[in-house]
Amino acid sequence: MIRITIFLILTLVPWQVSSAETESIISKIQNGWNEIQTMSGEFSQLDMNGNLENGKFYFSKPYQSKFVYINKKEDIITNESLLRIVDKEGFQIDSYAIGGNVLKKLLSNNLDIKQEFRVDYAIENESNYEIKASDKNGENINNIVLTFNKDTIELKKWEISDELNNKTVLEFTKIKKNILISQNLFVVRYRDN
Numbered sequence: 001m002i003r004i005t006i007f008l009i010l011t012l013v014p015w016q017v018s019s020a021e022t023e024s025i026i027s028k029i030q031n032g033w034n035e036i037q038t039m040s041g042e043f044s045q046l047d048m049n050g051n052l053e054n055g056k057f058y059f060s061k062p063y064q065s066k067f068v069y070i071n072k073k074e075d076i077i078t079n080e081s082l083l084r085i086v087d088k089e090g091f092q093i094d095s096y097a098i099g100g101n102v103l104k105k106l107l108s109n110n111l112d113i114k115q116e117f118r119v120d121y122a123i124e125n126e127s128n129y130e131i132k133a134s135d136k137n138g139e140n141i142n143n144i145v146l147t148f149n150k151d152t153i154e155l156k157k158w159e160i161s162d163e164l165n166n167k168t169v170l171e172f173t174k175i176k177k178n179i180l181i182s183q184n185l186f187v188v189r190y191r192d193n
Contacts, residue, residue: 022122025129026113029146032153033111037061039155041175048166057172062109064186077186078103090189100135102144102160117144128156 039059045067046052055069063080074093077084083103084095098104105116113119117133120143124130129148147157154175161167 021124022119025122025124026119026131029129029131029148029153030111030113032148033106033155034109036177038179038181039175039177040179040181042173043067044171044173046169048168058181058185059107060181060183060186061107063104063107065103065107066185077188078107079186080104084188086188090187091191092188102142102158124150127151129153 036059038061039057041057042054043057044052044054053069053072055067055072055075057068058064058066063078065076065078067076069075074085074087077086077090078098081098082095083098083101085093087093105111113131113133116136118136120132120134122129122131127150129150130145131148132143132145134143143161145157145159146155148154149156154177155172157169157171159167159169
């Protein structure tokens with residue numbers, strides 16, 4: 001019984017890794033992530049109010065993303081400078097400047113984790129790597145926790161906390177990497193006024 005308990009503790013509880021292991025984890029994640037130019041799949045999003053939303057996501061580097069929500073009237077499209085809220089026909093409802101947003105940094109052509117973020121910790125468990133980071137320059141007070149599959153180095157989950165500690169959690173499933181994604185998917189339309 002004691003052996004089983006020790007085994008469970010060692011395999012299920014994440015542990016802090018040494019500085020050299022942290023560097024190795026960061027290097028593996030960076031190399032794997034930078035090899036991905038496009039990615040799509042499904043997501044579940046838990047927002048700061050506890051609302052659960054589901055949908056499909058599309059990433060195309062550099063900087064483009066689209067989140068298509070199921071049972072919601074709006075979707076989100078990003079590029080290097082703007083986050084746009086669009087209706088289901090792709091017409092813009094509203095837009096916000098991205099600035100140094102975490103999503104923008106993640107979707108750059110060549111992510112350099114240590115250049116872009118202050119890594120607070122890196123932990124490893126049986127199946128995942130997890131990195132907690134914050135803005136290195138202090139411009140944004142966002143914290144982010146990224147979880148990657150240890151074997152495939154696929155992004156499984158992100159948790160973003162803003163300066164008010166409001167947290168948004170996205171979990172990614174059914175991931176397809178380096179597939180053809182039409183640029184038409186990221187086109188934003190405007191209504192004539």
